[in-house]
Amino acid sequence: MQLGFMMATKLTQFSTESLFETLKHIKIGGTTCLYTKERCAELAPIINEINQLKAEKNAVILAHSYVSPDIIHGVADHVGDSYELAKRAKESAADTIVFTAVKFMAETAKILNPDKRVLMPSQFNGCSLADSITGEQVATLRAIHPDHTFVCYINTTADVKANCDVCVTSSNVYKIIEEIPNDKIYFVPDRLMAKNVIRHLEERGIKKDIKYSDGTCYVHETYDADMIHYLKTQYDELEVVSHPECPEDVIAASDYVGSTSQMIKHVVDTDKKRYFLLTECGLSSRLQLEHPKKEFVGSCTMCKYMKSNSLIGIRDTLKSPQPHDIVNVPEDTAKKALDCINAMFSYVG
Numbered sequence: 266m267q268l269g270f271m272m273a274t275k276l277t278q279f280s281t282e283s284l285f286e287t288l289k290h291i292k293i294g295g296t297t298c299l300y301t302k303e304r305c306a307e308l309a310p311i312i313n314e315i316n317q318l319k320a321e322k323n324a325v326i327l328a329h330s331y332v333s334p335d336i337i338h339g340v341a342d343h344v345g346d347s348y349e350l351a352k353r354a355k356e357s358a359a360d361t362i363v364f365t366a367v368k369f370m371a372e373t374a375k376i377l378n379p380d381k382r383v384l385m386p387s388q389f390n391g392c393s394l395a396d397s398i399t400g401e402q403v404a405t406l407r408a409i410h411p412d413h414t415f416v417c418y419i420n421t422t423a424d425v426k427a428n429c430d431v432c433v434t435s436s437n438v439y440k441i442i443e444e445i446p447n448d449k450i451y452f453v454p455d456r457l458m459a460k461n462v463i464r465h466l467e468e469r470g471i472k473k474d475i476k477y478s479d480g481t482c483y484v485h486e487t488y489d490a491d492m493i494h495y496l497k498t499q500y501d502e503l504e505v506v507s508h509p510e511c512p513e514d515v516i517a518a519s520d521y522v523g524s525t526s527q528m529i530k531h532v533v534d535t536d537k538k539r540y541f542l543l544t545e546c547g548l549s550s551r552l553q554l555e556h557p558k559k560e561f562v563g564s565c566t567m568c569k570y571m572k573s574n575s576l577i578g579i580r581d582t583l584k585s586p587q588p589h590d591i592v593n594v595p596e597d598t599a600k601k602a603l604d605c606i607n608a609m610f611s612y613v614g
């Protein structure tokens with residue numbers, strides 16, 4: 266897996282002009298990700314204040330690829346998907362981790378780093394997948410299906426992980442479910458990902474009884490194969506790259522399917538004329554900026570949870586964290602959830 270990148274050459278102090286030069290090419294995502302000089306004049310002082318506060322407080326900012334480009338390119342120390350950021354959090358020597366993403370990811374960072382202070386600046390930090398099932402509901406399902414191995418996607422709360430046997434990410438879900446030495450699997454919470462796993466196993470001639478709960482990512486479920494077919498009529502040599510949280514017909518019509526980090530690697534490693542990324546807008550914005558010679562087309566969908574992270578929220582959290590900014594996971598829940606996460610590492614190293 267490709268690791269999330271560190272913004273090694275990033276400026277820590279910006280003028281309006283240098284910020285505008287950094288962000289002016291971003292166009293994907295409509296007005297939320299359009300950076301005018303006037304907008305950059307508002308943002309640059311906040312970015313500079315955050316970078317100063319970071320140094321004073323020995324803090325590190327971890328950002329998911331789906332948050333706003335001003336966070337990614339202005340203040341983030343590391344950018345990646347949930348798994349990469351959890352690993353970065355574990356490696357960090359900082360006293361404080363500011364996690365700009367959604368709550369289940371910050372919880373995972375806290376579970377892996379119980380001695381570090383983890384702060385979460387967004388209060389609107391849900392996730393349609395993580396919120397679709399509770400730990401109590403998983404415990405009820407376990408009582409009904411005692412002979413099944415319970416597998417949870419990393420997009421789950423700590424409480425759900427604490428009630429499951431093995432955690433998976435979008436980059437290792439196929440491999441781990443294939444290797445689990447039990448033909449009876451209960452997968453939570455992503456119905457679409459479960460169907461894609463079933464299809465993948467069937468293609469490989471592997472039979473497993475896979476039950477699943479009914480959650481979806483509200484961003485990825487909006488895509489359909491008609492959109493792909495339409496864009497293919499408009500653009501020649503269009504490489505369609507999808508995330509496994511997308512519906513089955515999208516997966517079948519795609520040229521490549523992979524986790525966020527695998528999608529990035531595919532774009533970087535291939536030399537296609539154009540790319541259509543079926544995932545949250547932030548990934549296209551990020552890749553457009555980092556690879557200006559590659560062309561990205563098509564519509565994208567914003568995640569309201571990820572985009573609720575803001576520079577002002579980060580600054581205020583760093584300056585004076587409120588009790589609701591501090592991420593805590595009860596000790597017993599954290600211990601069981603860690604067993605579930607470590608079970609994943611036993612499969613993938």
Ligand code: SF4
Binds near residue numbers: 391420485570
């Ligand atoms: S993009 Fe989907 S899975 Fe990711 S945080 Fe948003 S709702 Fe959750």
